[in-house]
Amino acid sequence: MTDSDGTGPEPLIDVRGIEKVFSVRRKAGRLRRVREEVRAVDGITFQVPRGEMVGYIGPNGAGKSTTIKMLTGILVPSGGRLRIAGIDPARERTRLARRIGVVFGQRTTLWWDLPLADSYELVRRMYRIPDAVYRANLERCVELLDLAPLLAVPVRQLSLGQRMRGDIAAALLHDPEVLYLDEPTIGLDVVSKAKVREFVREVNADRGTTVLLTTHDLTDIEQLCRRVMVIDHGRLVYDGALDGLRAAADGERTLVVDLERELPPIEGVPGARTVRVEGPRQWLVFPAAQSAAPLVTAVAERYPLVDLSLREPDVESLIAELYARGATRAEPGRTPDGQRAPA
Template sequence: MNAASFPSPSATARAAGPAAGAPAISAAGLRKEFTVKRRAGRVRRTSHTVAAVAGVDLAVGHGETIGYIGPNGAGKSTTLKMMTGVLAPSGGELRVCGLEPVPRRKQLARRVGVVFGQRSQLWWDLPLHESFRLLRYVYAVPEAEHARRLAACRELLDLGAFWDTPVRQLSLGQRMRGEITAALLHGPGVLFLDEPTIGLDVVSKQALRSFLAELGARGDVTIVLTTHDLADIERLCPRLVVVDHGRVVHDGTLAALHDRYGSRRRVVADLDRPYDELPHVPGAKVERVEDDGHRVVFALDGVPAGGLIGRLAQLGGLRDVAVQEPDIEEVVARLYAQSP
């Protein structure tokens, strides 16, 4: 896939976007509280206030791609729902594309694209291309602009093979490519993606990541991605925002997070025979040796795995190799364990 020829955001999105120099998304002291009732006896209930988002400060520049991650219940989805106008904040300030999301929800809907894993913009019983045709009317997109974007998506996301297939018969990977297309057809300035690769096979994941990486590299669309898959973050997001208990606890690069909290990627190499000397690669160290020297586990200190794998291959006798990504839940748990 190649997103180099993908059309830029629509004139509507550009005209209604934030003023020059202003961020595409800005949040200051953003809060969302819910009232829950708990049993306090056989019939009595007491009310308690729970803060799902507890004071988020965030600025995302135009054309920036960020990963917005954290453990389950950290407030990620709640934040995205406020940014898209689905939920009203309990406090603080929020602007997306220069608009306050809830009061200007209809205008905002024409400037943002949204892909939530549990929600679909596609009509279940219609052929895929019919959903795209209907969305042109929903968003009031000029016919020529819609045709240009649809042609680009059809080529870049390889939709032709299932163009006439009813949505209910699509595989998960095919449907996700359709959802991405639906979110881009009206030329949004900001694209929100909630777990876009969850449940996809390896080939579908790689294809979708390649498209999104090149789309982000163009700098025309601001992308906010939530995911539990660190491979998504590593490939797509130069900037990583980690939230837990409704607060931002890290805002920087993935490498900075690993360096700060000691999380490491690992390379597991299975060898035909043990070696007296293993290759020395800066940033890679032997963590342990197993199976009488036939399996070696290396820990990577912020360096790509390719250099180490290449040196192992030069030795000969490399039977198998696997790269193990640290689990995001473990990373955030370590982050909080070390926080004062």
């Protein structure tokens, strides 16, 4: 193994064209069944340097969790090359396990029937964490995640938010270099969400822990990640800065105008179209890339304008736009600093 500690020039997470092909049996007619190949992950390439925090998003069934399962060594890729800190997850699963921390929002990695403290004790021994490191990490997690009153409680009795905090702590006790968070805020209340985000941000900043975050809640991404990767139909359709999404998605901006009185929908403004009329207020959409100034001028020249405001597209609609365009035009193989998906 070259560069097995991942400190060299090789990125901590190095994914080159990985694929996962499942063969599923589908009913065809009464008794016949047909074998079909499903390409859940269809050639994904990306690198994550040490210390980065990356959001990984995509619609249900896009291949997100399949990717995570390959990165963590649960599933073996059907093709491509994959190294985490120089380790091949498929072949050295247990060695990799000591270097990564994983939190699944949907299921716990703790021992369901044991008190939280016992679970941590097991983690300590199983990962053979040195005493001093363990004590420092546990203390820190207990303090930051308010775990003290929960330590004696069996995991099955914890609420979702409590369990999630407990899980995050368990994933960090052995000082992992990479932390995978799969839907860490799913089903949590606003306060718990904020607490979890705050903690993750701190772990990343203080420890330099590399974080890969999948989520449905785009607020998680907006608050935590500068870089975001979007997967759809098993392919990366975007890999770059969060800000770059706007350009990539050809998002639309909205101009909201208040007129003096109710009028028919505004017409004849080049590049814009009226999408909604409500009394004297009207909504016009236009491409995000286009300047708003000529538009405002055009409206003001022909209509009795009282007030106006401009709305940027939100991340949610941008992503929806990306999904809608589909993955067919995307090609794998973007570098981490690639600012936009190929179109």
